[in-house]
C-alpha cells in the first residue's frame with residue numbers, strides 16, 4: 001500500500017497552478033506527481049514517511065483573531081494534550097534557535113510548522129520573522145503554516161516569497177448559518193463582529209485565501225473539525241468545494257470536547273463523534289477527495305517522530321546551553337535523508353511487488369463491488385511501532401486501524417488509548433482505562449499486538465474483539481492480511497455484513 | 504481616562520500591536536496598560552482596540568473597575584452554566 005492518501009489523481013479539479021487553467025489529463029498527471037514529490041517525505045502527509053521523518057512546531061504565534069467554540073484561550077496546563085495548546089510561547093529568535101537545535105540533534109526533522117497557539121497569520125511579524133531567518137539559516141527545512149484563514153488573503157504574497165510549500169486552512173463550513181454555531185466572534189477591521197455576520201466574513205476570506213494560494217502554486221491542505229449535529233453532513237459539501245478549488249488533501253478530525261477543557265462545546269455538553277462516525281464521514285468524503293487518515297492531532301510544540309514526543313529535551317534553557325554547528329549538521333542531515341529515502345523507496349517497491357495477487361487483480365473494480373468478491377471487510381487495530389506489530393497491548397498509547405479485504409490492507413485511521421499498564425505494581429484504576437480503550441476500539445474485530453495480558457484478553461473477547469499476539473514483529477500489512485486470510489479460511493467472512501461491521 | 508489589564512490576562516499578545524498609542528506593554532506576570540498613554544482609543548477608533556480583540560472575559564476594566572467583556576459575552580457560555588459545571592468537576 002503506497003501512500004493512499006495522495007495516490008489518486010484528483011479528477012477534474014480546478015488544479016490550475018500558476019494561473020494556467022487548462023486541465024488536460026497530462027497536466028493533472030504532472031500535478032499529481034509534483035504533489036507526490038512535495039509531500040512524500042512529509043511526516044504528516046505520508047503514511048510511511050512518518051516512520052522516517054519528523055516534524056516540529058514552534059509556538060511563536062499566541063494571538064488569535066477569531067473565537068472557535070472548541071477552543072478555550074484560557075486553559076494552558078502542562079498536562080494539556082489537545083491540539084493547539086502549548087505552554088511555552090517563544091520569540092522568533094528563540095524559535096529559530098530551537099529549530100536549529102532540534103534539526104542538528106534529530107536528522108529526521110524535515111518540517112517546521114507554525115500552528116499556534118493562536119493564529120500564525122494574526123501574528124504576521126512574529127511568524128514571518130521566524131520563516132525569514134530559517135529560510136537563510138536552514139534551507140534544508142521545509143516550512144508550513146496553519147491558519148483559520150481570516151487574514152490569509154493579506155499574506156499570500158509574503159507566503160509565496162518564503163520557502164513555504166504547505167498551508168493548512170481550517171475550514172469547518174461554507175454556510176454562514178452553520179458557521180454561526182461554530183464561531184461566536186471574529187476581530188475584523190478594528191471591530192469585534194458576532195454571529196452570522198462574522199461567519200460570513202470568515203468563510204469568504206477562507207475561500208478567497210484558498211483560491212489565491214492555489215493560483216500561486218502553493219499546496220493547500222484543508223482541516224475540518226467534525227462536530228456531530230453541527231457540521232457533520234455539511235462537511236461533505238465542504239469537501240466537494242475545497243477539492244474543486246484545488247486543495248490537495250482534506251483532513252477531517254474529530255471534535256474533542258470535555259467539560260474540564262472549559263470550551264463552549266465542552267461545557268454545554270456537545271458530544272464528540274465516535275470512531276465509527278468519523279470513519280463513515282471520511283469514507284463519504286473519500287470519493288471526492290484525498291482524505292488523510294493518520295493525523296495524530298499532535299501537540300503544537302511536539303518534537304520528534306509522530307506519536308513520540310521529545311519536547312522535554314528541548315526546553316529553552318537546555319537549548320541555550322547547546323552549541324550548534326549547523327553547517328556540519330546539514331551534511332549529516334543530507335546523508336540521513338538519502339538513506340531514509342532509499343529505504344522508503346525499497347519498501348514502497350516491495351509493497352508494489354505482486355506478492356498479494358488479489359490486490360493487483362481487483363484494483364480497478366469500483367470500490368462498492370469489490371467487497372462482494374470474497375470475504376467482507378474487517379477492521380483491525382494494531383499496536384504498532386516503526387511499521388511492525390511491535391507494541392504490548394497495555395503499553396500502546398494509540399492503535400492504527402486497518403481495513404482488511406480481498407483488496408489488501410488499507411490504513412484507515414488511528415485510535416488513541418491510554419496506557420493502562422504503567423509497570424506499577426498496583427494497577428490502580430486500570431480497569432476503567434481498559435474499558436475506555438475497548439470503547440475506543442469499537443468497530444474493530446481484531447486487535448494485533450506483540451503481547452497481551454490475561455485480563456485484557458478476556459475483556460476484549462467479551463467485547464467481541466479478538467486479541468492476536470501471534471504476529472509480533474511482523475510488518476503490519478503482512479500481519480493484518482495473514483489474520484484476514486485465516487478468518488476467511490475459517491469461514492468467518494461470509495459475504496453478509498456482520499453486526500459489528502462499521503464501514 | 505484609561506483602561507486597565509488585570510491578572511486574568513493570559514499574555515496572548517493580541518492587544519499590544521493594535522494600540523494606536525503604544526500604551527500596552529509586556530510585563531510579568533501579565534501585560535499592562537500605561538495609563539498616561541491610553542486614550543481609550545478616542546479619536547482613533549470607534550471601539551477600544553484592546554477590548555475588541557481580547558479573548559478573555561474580565562481581563563480589561565474601565566476606570567470604574569467594570570469588566571468591559573463581562574462573563575458570557577465572549578464564550579457564549581451562560582455564567583450559571585459555567586458555575587454549575589465547575590462545581591460538578593470539583594465534586595468528582
Ligand code: SF4
Nearest residue numbers: 522541543544551553
Ligand atoms: S483602549 Fe486603546 S489606547 Fe487604551 S490601551 Fe487599549 S488599545 Fe491602547
Ligand code: SF4
Nearest residue numbers: 512513515516518557
Ligand atoms: S488581549 Fe487580553 S489576554 Fe491577550 S494580552 Fe491583551 S489583555 Fe491579555
